Amino acid sequence: MSLLEVNDLSVRYDADESQVHAVDEVNFSVEHGETFGLVGESGCGKTTLGKSLIQLLDANGYVESGEVWFDGTLPRWEDENGNPRREVIEDEQYPVRADGKTDLTELDDQDIRDVRWRNIALIPQSAMNALNPVYEVGDQIVEAILRHEPNTTREEADARARDLLERVGIEPERADDYAHEYSGGMKQRAVIAMAMACNPDMLIADEPTTALDVIIQDRILEEIEELQDEFDVSILVISHDISVMAEICDKLGVMYGGKMMESGPKHEVLESAANPYTLGLKNSFPTVKQEQTQLVSIPGSPPTLLDPGTGCRFADRCPFVVDECHTEHPPMYDVEAAEDGTRTEATDRHAHRSACYRVNELERMREDAAQEETWTETQTH
């Protein structure tokens, strides 16, 4: 059973009279112990999606529709084994399903706080600035533990904080230092330790290594992998850097203009991409050690999401555009079936899926996408 199940989630930001469609009918699931990567360019809605899962949107943002089913529930709805109580499941007023999953979008401000950190923890973007400069680093971790596990004594919490720091490679006595006494890599480690404080089932890591130099990034990536092995935590990684994703993720979801364009196991998405946007993105991404090929950019620029029209979000920049693309944004099609030339909507959300009407012409699309002329001849503005 999956840990997180996101169904048709749409998130909007109010902007005067109109709405920004930051996330639009996105579907995906994350399994226990799995690393799922959301990749896309700036403004594609990946951070908004991550934040909306635990209701951390800005004041003008809200979940328009959709559900976020999470395998876990509030402490006061649990029985002694940590499972939701029968009467909670049966009572309509609680957003808890028969399989024990809770709809996080239905929780109020107070309740979601019990889920944050205890069940789902966030490693925020620019984690370097996420530490409070006027508290000792250790105290910040202790604070989190005491808030979510009120039965812990301060001494126990303090010992656990030191343990966590040591676990991520920081000397335990540095718990008594302030953030400014830490180097950049140590701050990042401390924030990771902090996220692990209450032993969550899931981590949301928003650009966990973006501000770091490459050698420190290398160490943090190893740290994340080790943590996952040790604690069996699921991680939702959000990043624009395909190479980081290729290294740490099990599954990938490629986002564009608020929509999920393609998703599936990492190998399949990267090695046999089945969506024009993914193909274009791969063409424009340089590698350091492999054979150097001519980079090709995708013409045009990403759409503004202010009241977007109907039709595929990528249609304006897509070299494979046909009339059908302007009717409605395509649903997710099953790629395995498409390889044989049939276009059927995907039923298994863990399989390789792609939102493109021409998915049944995959072979030709891949061939053409590898040609530079394909991308330079569609000049759109």
Place this chain on the structure above:
Amino acid sequence: MDRNADPLIEVENLSKWFGTSQGVMDRLMGNESSPVKAVDDVSFTINEGDIMGIAGESGCGKTTLGKLLVQLYEPTKGSIHFDGNDITEMSNADEKEFRKRVQMIFQDPFESLNPRMTVFQSVVEPLRINDMYGGYDERRERVIEVLNEVGLSPAEAYLNEFPKELSGGELQRVAIARALVVNPDFVVCDEPVSMLDVSIRAGVLNLMKELQDEYGLTYVFISHDLSLIRYMCDRTVIMYLGDLIEQGPTDEVVMNPKHPYTEALFDAVPEVAPDAERKRANVTGEVPNPRNPPSGCRFHPRCSKIIPPQDWTGGQPAFRRAFQFKRKVLTEQLGPEDVETSGQTATGRAAEELLEHGLSLELPEEHRPASQTGTTIEPGQLELPSNAESTLREAAERVAQGDYDGARDALDGEFETICEQDHPDLREAGPQITACHLYEGESRKTRQAPSADD
């Protein structure tokens, strides 16, 4: 690339130090000023028609070096010759000519274009300042020509736009047009695409390459993104804490690095191919404070290939650990609080634990020997000569009792390495030149910068 091109830029022993002046308090207190050596004694040559990459981690001095090249900073020491003339000693008239031939493209196009000027006003300004192309009509024609060349066509549609009306990719093209409108010979690009989205980057990079052919340009391309350096540059300079530590043809520097730092740097870059076999970087710690950089080779405290002295009979990995142990003791990073056993009651046991802890290195798993578990290592498993081990143990005993002076005495004169004592000169190593004592036997290249045909 023309292999027999003439050098366009010759940089010799160039240094830029910041904070060299003493404040009033410093003078009263008798403090010496401790400048940050952002660029320190750097020499290299850029040939006409080359794209020279400058790469390194943040704070290594790459942007400072770029700004020195276009005379936005005065060097503290050293000289820069542009086309044979020393640009640090130019007359005003010469400087005017120089500014016309040399241009810079900045990192953030959202910041580097004046929001209150239209595209036309921004691009025509260099022409007005340099008094080029007679009148308004000729200048307008030139602006339109350049805008078309940078891919903003039809140019007429862009002339009266303000920056806020354009996308990042379009803005950076305007910035490129502004640099190229005066027909320069040399352009310094400081992270020109780091603010742009991935799908747009490639277009700007390819444009820069095309324009290079068209204008016969020489570029300096500054970036922290090593895959971009690989894609763009003919030759690459790697910097670390203000030092130039390696330079050579980009392909060689990437695939066959000579300096241990360069090797670590490129090992650390993740690959897009999901199955790519990648080694993790074999370095310890982080970049130290540039105000107080390490002596000798600035990379030696982190280096995996630190050189043992001649009379060292143990293994090199063991020396690396012993050296790190000494450093931790001298800087008092290692202390009685690091181990559980109290140094006052059970000195021997505490010293043993300190040794196990202090000899372990914080490294990626693949570079850790099997005998290292977590943060402790069995000293007996290392190839440590017995006298070295007893010296270390003695120091550990002193540390266990909190006696750092005693520990310093015990370690004094031990575990010394050329890497800590001497700053390495630039030497030839295959097609590259590098500043590392490992290439001691090779001929020195201190003054003479390389040309493209070596």
